Amino acid sequence: MSTTLNPDSLATPAKPRKLTVGTVLFWLAVVAIVVFCLAPILWQVLTSFKVNEDISAIPNVYFPTRFTLDHYIELFTRRPFMRYVFNSALVSVVSTVTCLLIGAPAAYALARLRPLGGRIIQAGILLITLFPGILLLQGLLEIVQAFHLGNRYLSLIIPYTAINLPLTILVMRSFYEQLPRDLEDAARVDGYNTLQMLTKIVMPLTLPALVTTGILTFIFAWNEFIFALTFITEERLKTIPVASAQIGGTSVFEIPYGPIAAATVVGTIPLVLLVLFFQRQIIQGLTAGAVKG
Amino acid sequence: MAKLELINLNKTFTPRIVPVKDISLSVEDGEVLTLLGPSGCGKSTVLRMIAGLEEPTKGQILIGGRDVTYLKPGDRNIAMVFQSYALYPHMTVYDNLCAGLRLKKVPQDEIDRRITEVSHILGLDDLMQRKPGQLSGGQRQRVAVGRALVRRSDVFLLDEPLSNLDALLREHVRADLKQIFSAQNAPVVYVTHDQTEAMTLSTQVAVLNNGYVQQLDAPENIYNHPANQFVAGFVGSPQMNLLTLPCQGNHALLGDFKIPLPDLPTPPPSVVLGIRPDHIHLLEADESTDRPILKGKVFLVENLGMNNLVSIRIPNSQGKAIVLRALLPPATWANRELTFTLPPELTHWFNVQSGDALVRRS
Ligand SMILES: Nc1ncnc2c1ncn2[C@@H]1O[C@H](COP(=O)(O)OP(=O)(O)OP(=O)(O)O)[C@@H](O)[C@H]1O
Ligand SMILES: [Mg+2]
Numbered sequence: 001m002s003t004t005l006n007p008d009s010l011a012t013p014a015k016p017r018k019l020t021v022g023t024v025l026f027w028l029a030v031v032a033i034v035v036f037c038l039a040p041i042l043w044q045v046l047t048s049f050k051v052n053e054d055i056s057a058i059p060n061v062y063f064p065t066r067f068t069l070d071h072y073i074e075l076f077t078r079r080p081f082m083r084y085v086f087n088s089a090l091v092s093v094v095s096t097v098t099c100l101l102i103g104a105p106a107a108y109a110l111a112r113l114r115p116l117g118g119r120i121i122q123a124g125i126l127l128i129t130l131f132p133g134i135l136l137l138q139g140l141l142e143i144v145q146a147f148h149l150g151n152r153y154l155s156l157i158i159p160y161t162a163i164n165l166p167l168t169i170l171v172m173r174s175f176y177e178q179l180p181r182d183l184e185d186a187a188r189v190d191g192y193n194t195l196q197m198l199t200k201i202v203m204p205l206t207l208p209a210l211v212t213t214g215i216l217t218f219i220f221a222w223n224e225f226i227f228a229l230t231f232i233t234e235e236r237l238k239t240i241p242v243a244s245a246q247i248g249g250t251s252v253f254e255i256p257y258g259p260i261a262a263a264t265v266v267g268t269i270p271l272v273l274l275v276l277f278f279q280r281q282i283i284q285g286l287t288a289g290a291v292k293g
Numbered sequence: 294m295a296k297l298e299l300i301n302l303n304k305t306f307t308p309r310i311v312p313v314k315d316i317s318l319s320v321e322d323g324e325v326l327t328l329l330g331p332s333g334c335g336k337s338t339v340l341r342m343i344a345g346l347e348e349p350t351k352g353q354i355l356i357g358g359r360d361v362t363y364l365k366p367g368d369r370n371i372a373m374v375f376q377s378y379a380l381y382p383h384m385t386v387y388d389n390l391c392a393g394l395r396l397k398k399v400p401q402d403e404i405d406r407r408i409t410e411v412s413h414i415l416g417l418d419d420l421m422q423r424k425p426g427q428l429s430g431g432q433r434q435r436v437a438v439g440r441a442l443v444r445r446s447d448v449f450l451l452d453e454p455l456s457n458l459d460a461l462l463r464e465h466v467r468a469d470l471k472q473i474f475s476a477q478n479a480p481v482v483y484v485t486h487d488q489t490e491a492m493t494l495s496t497q498v499a500v501l502n503n504g505y506v507q508q509l510d511a512p513e514n515i516y517n518h519p520a521n522q523f524v525a526g527f528v529g530s531p532q533m534n535l536l537t538l539p540c541q542g543n544h545a546l547l548g549d550f551k552i553p554l555p556d557l558p559t560p561p562p563s564v565v566l567g568i569r570p571d572h573i574h575l576l577e578a579d580e581s582t583d584r585p586i587l588k589g590k591v592f593l594v595e596n597l598g599m600n601n602l603v604s605i606r607i608p609n610s611q612g613k614a615i616v617l618r619a620l621l622p623p624a625t626w627a628n629r630e631l632t633f634t635l636p637p638e639l640t641h642w643f644n645v646q647s648g649d650a651l652v653r654r655s
Contacts, residue, residue: 081485185346190393190440193366276476 002251045129048072048261055257071258075266079259083236085266086242091153091239092221095160097215100210102161103168108198110169111176112184122173129166136163147282155231156239161225164217176202176210181252211278219271295357296321297343297480302352304338312338315503316352320448320480320497320529327483327491327512330501331527336484337376339501340450343482344373356447358388365394368388372441376457378433379424387421390443407443414473415439431462442473449474449481455490467493474591488528492516499603500524522648525641529577531602536566537645550587552635555642555652564651565639574617578634584634587619589617591626601626605633 047055075081078210098236110118140159149155179202187197204212225241232238238246244263247256297320304313311553314336320326332585335441341347343354345366354362361362361369372393380389387408393402412418424432434454442450454470455463469495483489491498492512500507500515500523508520519525525533536547543560554560576582593604603626607615619633642651 047482180377180378180379185344185366185382186373186375186379186381187371188346188366189344189371191396193367196396201381214560 020191044261044264045100047257048265049127050258052258070264072266074259075262079247080236081243081263081266084238085270086154087237088222088239088241088267091156091160092218094153095157095164095221096214096217098157098161098166099168100214103165103213104172104203104206106165107169107172108176108202109237111173122170125166125169127178129170132228133163137230140227141230148160149231151232151234151237152238156221156224156228159227160221164213164220168213168217171213172206172207175206215275215278218274222267222271282285295479297482297607298353298355298357298416299339299343299449300353300355300643301383301655302339302354302414303350304335304342304347305350311504313349316501316506317645318499318506320482320508322480322539323475323478324497325474325481325483325495326411326497326499327485327495328489328499329488329528330499332333334501335502335504336486337452340482342483344371345365347368357427369448370444370446371448372446374437374441374452374454377426378437378457380433380440380581385422385424386417386428389425389436389543390417390440393440393444394516398637402444407445411439412441414442415469430457430459431466434458434466438473442477442584447479448491449479450484451475452484453482453486455487455622470494471519479488479509488530492607494647502527503507506570509611518650519567520640520650522565522567522643525643529569531570531618531620533569535642535643536615536617536621537563538566539563539611547587548607548611548615550607552585555637557651561645563645565641565645566635568635568639570616570618570620571600572636572637572639573617574634575619575621576634582634586632586634588630588632591629591631594626596623600624603631605631 031107046064047060047070050061050064051066051070054064054066059266079253109115110122115121123280136159144150144155149158183201183205184197187201192200222241224243228239229245232242240263244260244285247259247263299318300318302313302316303311304361305311305512310335315341318326338347342349345364345368345517346359346461346551349362352362353360356369364505381392384392390408390411391404394407399407412421417432417435417439417440420428420432420436425436428436434457438451438454439449455466458466467490474494483490483494490517495512497509498512498515499509502523508515510518510520515524515528517531519528522535526535538545538547538552540546540554540560540563541551541555543554543555545564545566546552547566550565554564576586587607589605589607591603592606595602595604597620600620601623605617605619607617609615619631643649644651
C-alpha cells in the first residue's frame with residue numbers, strides 16, 4: 001500500500017538518499033502511470049465544477065479558476081437523479097446478494113461434495129465466462145419480452161446475477177478448496193450441523209473472498225449499460241449509466257458537458273466508497289493460524 | 294462406563310484402496326490404546342471412522358454398548374484432537390474451547406467452570422483472549438487438547454497430536470498428556486507413528502499394517518515378544534537384525550557358526566533370526582560360556598551419542614558375508630575382531646513364508 005513506510009528510511013534517517021538513474025526512471029514511470037490512469041477522471045471532476053463558458057472556451061481551460069455547483073444542482077433539480085441512484089443501487093445490491101447466495105453454496109458443493117460430473121460442470125462454468133456478453137443481448141431481449149419482464153427491475157437483476165455467477169463460483173471454489181478440511185471435521189465433531197458449520201465456521205473464514213467477488217459483481221451491475229438501455233425504457237426505472245448518457249441539452253446543438261461530468265462523478269463516488277470501505281476485508285487474510293504455523 | 298468396541302471394521306475407498314481390511318479392537322475405560330504403524334497404513338482412517346467422519350464399508354462401532362456406526366459425529370459424544378489442530382482461526386481461544394459446549398446447550402456457569410479447570414491444567418489462562426494466529430505451535434497444540442478435554446466425552450481420540458512439535462517440546466507435552474490420560478476415565482485412542490510415544494503413553498498398542506492388526510498387546514510385549522517379522526522390524530530403534538538363514542538339523546547356520554533352533558516339531562529348511570542390536574552380548578577376554586560363540590570384524594561405526602552402532606561382518610564360507618549390527622558402549626571399535634554370543638532368551642525366530650513367530654509366548 002502507498003502508506004507503507006520504507007523500513008530503510010526508518011532505520012537510518014540521516015543517510016541521504018542517492019539519486020541514481022534507476023530511481024529517477026522508477027518515479028517517472030510511477031507518475032506516468034498514475035497520470036495516465038487518473039487524468040480522465042480528474043478531467044471529469046474538474047469539468048463538473050467548471051462554469052459553462054470555461055467548458056466551451058477555446059483554448060481549453062485545463063485548471064479552472066472559477067468554480068460552480070450548478071451542474072450538480074441541475075442534476076438533482078431538473079432531473080430525478082436521486083431516482084436513478086436508487087435504481088442503480090437496488091439493482092446492484094439485489095443482484096450482488098443473489099449472486100453470492102447462489103454462487104457460494106454452489107461453489108462449496110463443487111469443492112467439497114465432489115458431485116458426479118463435477119469436472120464437467122466446472123468446465124461448463126468456465127466456458128460461460130469466455131462467452132462475450134453482447135452476444136446474449138438478442139436472445140435475452142426475446143426472453144424478456146416473452147416473460148413480460150420489460151421495464152421491471154427483474155429484467156436487469158436476473159441477467160446481472162447470471163452473468164456474474166460463473167466467476168463467483170470459480171473464485172469461491174478455489175477458496176473453499178484451500179480451506180483446511182480438518183476445520184470442517186472439527187466442527188462436525190463439535191456438533192455443528194451442516195448449516196451451522198457453513199454460517200459459523202466456513203463463511204467467516206471465506207469472508208474476504210465473498211467481499212471480493214461481491215464487489216466485482218456490484219461494479220459490473222453498477223456500470224452495465226447495454227442491457228439497462230435495452231430492457232428499460234421507462235424514465236423512472238433507468239439506472240445511472242443510461243440516464244447519464246441520455247442527459248440532453250436545451251437544444252440539439254448543445255451538449256451539456258457539465259451535467260454529464262457531474263453525473264459521472266456522482267455515479268463513481270459510491271463505488272469508490274464501497275471499495276475503500278471493504279478494502280480491509282479484501283486484504284486481511286483471515287485463515288492465518290488455523291493449522292500449524 | 295463407555296467401552297469402545299470396533300467389530301470387523303472395513304473401509305473400502307475404491308476397490309484398489311482398502312486401507313482398513315478387517316480390524317477388531319476394544320478399549321476399556323481408562324485404557325490408552327495406541328494405533329501404531331507406518332505412514333498410509335490406515336491409522337487416521339480408523340480414527341475417523343470412530344469419530345464418524347468416515348462411514349465404515351463394513352463392521353460395527355459400539356460406544357458403551359450403543360451402536361453408533363451410522364450416527365453423526367456430533368451425536369456420538371466423542372472428542373478429537375486433529376493432527377493439524379484445526380482450531381477455528383476467527384475465534385478466540387476461549388470461544389474455541391466453548392464452541393462445542395454452547396452447541397450442546399451446557400449452562401454458562403458450567404462452561405466457565407470446565408474451562409477454568411482445563412485452562413488451569415494446560416496453562417492457558419493468559420491466552421484466553423488471543424486468536425490461534427497469535428499462538429505458538431505448542432500453545433495451539435494445548436488449546437486443541439483443551440478443546441477436547443472440556444467436552445468430557447465418552448471417548449477421546451487423538452491423531453498424531455505431537456507430530457508438529459519440535460523434539461524437546463514433544464517430550465514435555467508427552468509427559469503432560471500421560472498425566473491427563475491417567476486423570477481421564479474414558480477410553481483413549483491415540484494414533485502415532487512414533488514408537489516412543491506409543492511405548493510411553495499406552496496401556497495397549499495395536500500395530501497396524503496392510504489393513505490388519507499385526508499385534509495387539511501391552512507395549513513391553515510388543516517390544517519383547519513381537520508376534521511377527523513386521524512388528525519386529527517396525528518396533529525398536531535401531532532396527533532389529535533380521536537375517537534369513539538356512540537350517541541344518543535343529544541348527545541355523547549364521548555364516549560359519551551354528552545357532553541352536555528352539556524346540557520345534559519339524560525343523561524348517563530355513564528360518565528368520567531376529568536379534569536387537571542392544572541384545573548382542575560381547576564376551577570379555579576371560580569370560581567363558583556354554584553358548585555358541587560368534588566372531589566377526591567391525592567395518593563401520595556410527596556414533597549415536599550415548600552408544601555406538603557397530604556393523605560387524607561375519608565370515609561365511611558358503612556365500613556372502615553376513616552383517617550384524619550391535620549397539621555397544623563408546624570405545625574405539627573400528628576394525629576390531631569381536632567375539633560375542635546371541636542370548637537365546639532374546640533371540641526371535643520367524644517363519645520365512647508367513648513371517649509369524651515360531652515360538653508363541655505362553
Ligand atoms: N478420502 C479418501 N479417498 C481415497 N483414499 C483415501 C482417502 N483417505 C485416505 N485414503 C487412503 O487411505 C490410506 C490410509 O490413509 P490414512 O490417512 O488412514 O493413513 P495414516 O495411517 O493415517 O498415515 P499417516 O501416518 O501418514 O497419517 C492412504 O493410502 C490414503 O491414500
Ligand atoms: Mg494420519
